[in-house]
Amino acid sequence: MTLSRDQIAARLAEAGYIADGELATAVSLMQLLKRPLLLEGEAGVGKTEVAKALASVHSTELIRLQCYEGLDQAAALYEWNYQRQLLAIEAHKVEAGGVRMADIEDQIFSEKYLLERPLLAAIRRERPPVLLIDEVDRADEEFEAFLLELLSDWQVSIPELGTITAVSIPHVVLTSNGTRELSDALRRRCLYHYVDYPDVDREARIITAHLPAAGASLSLQIARMVExxxxxxxxxxxxxAETLDWAAALVGLDVRDLRxxxxAVHETLMCLLKTREDKARFKPEVTQRLLGRVA
Incomplete structure (x- = not known):
């Protein structure tokens, strides 16, 4: 059953993710069309959290593939357990000196010695999992081409075992921080949504959802200050994520009104400012100036 936009938004909220209307629509269409969803945006806007919340919505497993430069098929798809294979070969030599090599190969290149990696695991689950392909822009173009083939055919070829077809089609979420341009082919294969920083009202709701002790008034002040x-x-x-850390720090220090x-506000800005230059820029007078604009 495909959930409507409002149902998706409500279910995501129950899982702790406060989505705007466009994102809820994108997730609803993702379910309806059974297409991967590509989420693009700056680091820290909550792209990865969408997949985590979606797994909660569907009460299913989250399988995550973290992309990085140099990622290859072996790390993403499958590997053979070479150590166990070598031990098995040695055991065969001891137990049956005349055993044929072909018989040994049939045994050691079997399911027993196969190590599933995220992509293979995702298509072999009985219950469709959420497959999170995180920061796909960090992988190289060759891996992207391989990924495109998998997402199109939902099957993979393992030379020793043959073609493995998907048992179920996973709910696929890809994220990108925009460190490199993705191919047109991958973009065509996916639905697309740009995840921006939340507006003040939505960020206040996010704070309240994760930290009820903050209360509506303080949450709104924090959201305005962060803006x-x-x-x-x-x-x-x-x-x-940094906003939530800061809110937790303020609540822990029993701050009820930023002004x-x-x-305390200035001293805890280390939760938000993560570089030496940014911390140096924020003198007490800068903090005071911004606080004066928080109604």
């Missing part, structure tokens, strides 16, 4: 900070000339703009605790 002001993001507009400053920063080397690394704080994401939602009444300027010292």
């Amino acid at each position: 002001k900070i993001r507009k400053e000339e920063l080397r690394k703009v704080p994401g939602v 009444e605790a300027p010292e």
